Amino acid sequence: MAALVPAWQSSAFIQATLDCLSAQTYPHLEVIVSVDECSDSTYEICMAHAQKDSRFRVILQPHRLGYVGNCNFLLDQTDADYVLFAFHDDILKPEYIKLLTEVLDMRPEVVMSYSDVHLTNTNGTQEHWIFTELEGVRDPVQRGALMMSGSNKWWVPNRGLFRLNQARQINGLKTHRAGEFSADWPWLFHMSLLGEFARIPQTLCYKYYKPGSLSRSWEFSKRQRYEVYAAIMREIWISNLTTEQKMTLASPLARWLYQNNPDLKKEEK
Structure with missing residues (x-):
């Protein structure tokens, strides 16, 4: 089991993230920080x-990879069966990895397990994030439709x-014509086509938006939304669904x- 930490400009708050990973109760943990x-x-x-926790390995990138590039770099650094992205502004309860691993x-049949987020x-x-829509959904087309609806906390x-293995099967995260805007959405969508998502109905993850957070810099414009949906369309066509499922x-x-x-x-005008 590997926790992958994509870090950037986080000196003011990353220590708490590192500490919470060291405090995890799961016994066979590798932590890779890029x-x-x-x-x-x-x-x-x-x-x-x-230097204080031998389970940690830290890599310094000589050139800027960006969020997507850094996440994909980390996916190539381990052969663990299970992995998670431990973002540098997230705090996980000590039992987080143990409980998700058990699932x-x-x-x-489950490709991803997760908890509620505060x-x-x-x-x-403050907000409380809960994503329940995929619970018990076995049909990949139905899961995909729910994931791309945009009306839930996907x-x-x-x-x-x-x-x-599933993350590598779909080649990780990808940029699109709006750059890194919601790049996690198409990748989560494609992952949902590969297997079920399972929620642990507990609040085990605490997220803290910080000044300068990547997602807070986005405009959330109509153009960006259009491009991320176009990226989801790309994931449909490169998936292993049948032609009928893709058309649906x-x-x-x-x-x-x-x-x-x-x-x-613009042309119509």
Whole structure:
């Protein structure tokens, strides 16, 4: 089991993340930290922690990889059966990995297990994130339709525990024509086509948005939303679904893309 930590410009808060990983009760844990090229002391903090906990391995990137590139780099650094992205602004309860691992051990049909998430925003306001829509859904087309609907908290499983072989099967995360905007959405969508998602109905993950957080820098514009849906369409066509299953998922999405194409609307004017 490997916890993968993509870190960047996080010297002010990453120590708490490292500490919570050291406190995990799961006995067979490897932690790999990839520090993307940055100008603060993130690397030095991580190295100091690794000297105290031999389960940690820290890699400094000489050139900026970005969020997607750093996550994919980490996926190539381990051969563990199960992995998770332990983001540098997330705090996990000590039993987090143990409980999520038990789900994957007991249920081979599950590709990703996750818990509920408690969020603290930069202004101090708080939210509770729960994603229940995929519970008990065995049909991959139905799971895919639910994952791409956008009317639920699809992003909650992104910090869950998943099977590495499946993540590699779909070539990890990918950028698209809007860059890294919601790049976790198409990858979670594709993962949902490969197997079931299982929720542990407990709050085991605490996320803290920080000033400068990547997702807080996005505009959440119509163009960005359009491009991420186009990326989901790409994942449909490269998946191992049957042609009929692909058409079932792709047809309503194609209509939405046509109706909301920003370039087409400009031409009509």
